[in-house]
Amino acid sequence: MQTIKRDLFGPGPTNVPASVLQALAQPTIGHLDPAFLGIMDEVGERLRYCFQTQNALTFVLSAPGSIGMEASFVNLLEPGDKIVICINGVFGGRMRDICERVGAEVIAVENDWGTPVDLDDLRQALDANSDVTAVAFVHAETSTGVRSDAKAIAEVAKSHGCLVVADCVTSLAGVELLVDDWGLDIVYSGSQKCLSCVPGLSPITFSQQAVDKIKQRKSRVQSWFCDISLLMSYYESGEKTRAYHHTAPVNSLYAMNEALRLVVDESLQARWDRHRDAASQLYSRLEAAGLEMVVAPEHRLSPLTLVRIPEGVDDAAVRGGLLDEHNIELGGGLGKFAGKAWRIGLMGENATVARADYIADALISIAVG
Amino acid sequence: MQTIKRDLFGPGPTNVPASVLQALAQPTIGHLDPAFLGIMDEVGERLRYCFQTQNALTFVLSAPGSIGMEASFVNLLEPGDKIVICINGVFGGRMRDICERVGAEVIAVENDWGTPVDLDDLRQALDANSDVTAVAFVHAETSTGVRSDAKAIAEVAKSHGCLVVADCVTSLAGVELLVDDWGLDIVYSGSQKCLSCVPGLSPITFSQQAVDKIKQRKSRVQSWFCDISLLMSYYESGEKTRAYHHTAPVNSLYAMNEALRLVVDESLQARWDRHRDAASQLYSRLEAAGLEMVVAPEHRLSPLTLVRIPEGVDDAAVRGGLLDEHNIELGGGLGKFAGKAWRIGLMGENATVARADYIADALISIAVG
Numbered sequence: 001m002q003t004i005k006r007d008l009f010g011p012g013p014t015n016v017p018a019s020v021l022q023a024l025a026q027p028t029i030g031h032l033d034p035a036f037l038g039i040m041d042e043v044g045e046r047l048r049y050c051f052q053t054q055n056a057l058t059f060v061l062s063a064p065g066s067i068g069m070e071a072s073f074v075n076l077l078e079p080g081d082k083i084v085i086c087i088n089g090v091f092g093g094r095m096r097d098i099c100e101r102v103g104a105e106v107i108a109v110e111n112d113w114g115t116p117v118d119l120d121d122l123r124q125a126l127d128a129n130s131d132v133t134a135v136a137f138v139h140a141e142t143s144t145g146v147r148s149d150a151k152a153i154a155e156v157a158k159s160h161g162c163l164v165v166a167d168c169v170t171s172l173a174g175v176e177l178l179v180d181d182w183g184l185d186i187v188y189s190g191s192q193k194c195l196s197c198v199p200g201l202s203p204i205t206f207s208q209q210a211v212d213k214i215k216q217r218k219s220r221v222q223s224w225f226c227d228i229s230l231l232m233s234y235y236e237s238g239e240k241t242r243a244y245h246h247t248a249p250v251n252s253l254y255a256m257n258e259a260l261r262l263v264v265d266e267s268l269q270a271r272w273d274r275h276r277d278a279a280s281q282l283y284s285r286l287e288a289a290g291l292e293m294v295v296a297p298e299h300r301l302s303p304l305t306l307v308r309i310p311e312g313v314d315d316a317a318v319r320g321g322l323l324d325e326h327n328i329e330l331g332g333g334l335g336k337f338a339g340k341a342w343r344i345g346l347m348g349e350n351a352t353v354a355r356a357d358y359i360a361d362a363l364i365s366i367a368v369g
Numbered sequence: 370m371q372t373i374k375r376d377l378f379g380p381g382p383t384n385v386p387a388s389v390l391q392a393l394a395q396p397t398i399g400h401l402d403p404a405f406l407g408i409m410d411e412v413g414e415r416l417r418y419c420f421q422t423q424n425a426l427t428f429v430l431s432a433p434g435s436i437g438m439e440a441s442f443v444n445l446l447e448p449g450d451k452i453v454i455c456i457n458g459v460f461g462g463r464m465r466d467i468c469e470r471v472g473a474e475v476i477a478v479e480n481d482w483g484t485p486v487d488l489d490d491l492r493q494a495l496d497a498n499s500d501v502t503a504v505a506f507v508h509a510e511t512s513t514g515v516r517s518d519a520k521a522i523a524e525v526a527k528s529h530g531c532l533v534v535a536d537c538v539t540s541l542a543g544v545e546l547l548v549d550d551w552g553l554d555i556v557y558s559g560s561q562k563c564l565s566c567v568p569g570l571s572p573i574t575f576s577q578q579a580v581d582k583i584k585q586r587k588s589r590v591q592s593w594f595c596d597i598s599l600l601m602s603y604y605e606s607g608e609k610t611r612a613y614h615h616t617a618p619v620n621s622l623y624a625m626n627e628a629l630r631l632v633v634d635e636s637l638q639a640r641w642d643r644h645r646d647a648a649s650q651l652y653s654r655l656e657a658a659g660l661e662m663v664v665a666p667e668h669r670l671s672p673l674t675l676v677r678i679p680e681g682v683d684d685a686a687v688r689g690g691l692l693d694e695h696n697i698e699l700g701g702g703l704g705k706f707a708g709k710a711w712r713i714g715l716m717g718e719n720a721t722v723a724r725a726d727y728i729a730d731a732l733i734s735i736a737v738g
Contacts (some may be wrong), residue, residue, distance in 0.1 A: 249569025
């Protein structure tokens, strides 16, 4: 096939390092091969480091990040369970959609797009409702470029006796995330953002408290594919005989293992710093050219920046021009921000000052002139 | 990472051609990139050829074959709907499990493992029950190596006004499968069997009748990820603006496109013949050495052969020896056949007389001596 190369500065996928693509293309082996089970163990260990967790049930779901979201809720919730969902963008809205399909009672805490989850609003919702099973929120809203205060949200939730579900699709390995220290119970992510791996996989972790709640279910999980009681024997650490559940995406997991190795080699702190420094450079360059960021400085999400499309500038022409003339992918706005903002990703491989300069130069030349 | 090479003669994954692995490792591009949408169109066209269908809604689900099964039933069925499920192995049993989770009323037609679906039993079940929405069956039972008569089953189902769901995970591109001619309404498969692609994807097709039924649903599909009403705008042929649903596994779809190209190049008929010839060679070689096939000749499934483990032969020692000494993966028995039969796959790349000889030589030398 014809090779197409792009510089990926959208909301993901981001560019994938050569060594990850090389790992991806290693010969396929069986999903029950002892050698593959060894790779799965390694993936689990490295993932625990990335999530900063000791959770035994830490693994990679064989499907994109949205299955991570679905697996979190269909396992945790039974029909009639109450859940508080913080909604400040597309992905919080998707959480609500999924929880409604489970038959849960959703209490929505809505905040403006472009702002973080408001802790007082959350407290009020929890004070006003008893027997809430869990609080769910999006740590890094990919539709708005906002980072919410996961640690503080978890504190409020825990003080009300709730479990905590966090969408960390665009934060894992890109911004500080301390699953155990912060007391997050179910956390899922995607492969194609700050991990710089190929798209199609969803890392996930469950605390013992979450596992205990799931083990007490009275009804069956509505999804066979996502039912972690079927997956537990396959994935749980220390388990030596693994039952067949489904055929794992062997090659994608080779790639994931290599992508995780790169994170471990670099260290999380260095990787978080690198994402922060790249983003700072992007903000200064764009602001110096008269462009405006959507999100207030203290709530910005380093891996993903929303830039307001200036009055009179043609969104489609700018993105089309970048793609056709420079092979650069820039993200369009999603939901309420469609046509109003660009989404610029500096994730994984691309989170460097040099890459920030590269996309800033290109965007400024085409959009500001 | 260290390269591990195996000859994969289990129930899948099978060995993946070099050009497919090469395609897999092409640089990642965005899932909404016009170039990628072009690839998706090509995948759809080639898949229609492989399924022998004109169905507009023919695409690849972004997860393993078991999500194909789940997507079929969660879309088709609403709570209380009646479905007849033909069960003659593990995968028919899994269909029942999934349909029960949907809240459907399951009428099971059970036949012995190692035998095909019995048409009289099916007729009786349909005569005894009114208002049955669909009949579901496994065309190629990967747990038993049996091929059922899909055409005849569909005829019986249609004559009772039912839609037809067929699991073709181990038959697509390996044995005759004529979706439109036979009147199959929902057919799903996997990437890692006779297509010789990497594991992790599930090709699927829906007839217009199935789409119409789904459009008349009164309740929401219980799975957000599998809800094809959300996917339709993304995948339906002729649609020029594609909405964002989830991030597609871009690299795996490169690989799928190349794997499908190889099928088109070879032609389906030639590929079916190749699978048949390879299997015939395997039967003769093993029978000549005194080994016994589990399935009667007329019901055997070329891509996957079940061989009875002879009295006194140590299953684990044979498979362990093949793996450790020859880098050969042979499949163990599943469910009722665990410890009683080996499963030998000659799929895709490996469906040749030469490969049949290769695995026959190895197995005979270690198990018969």
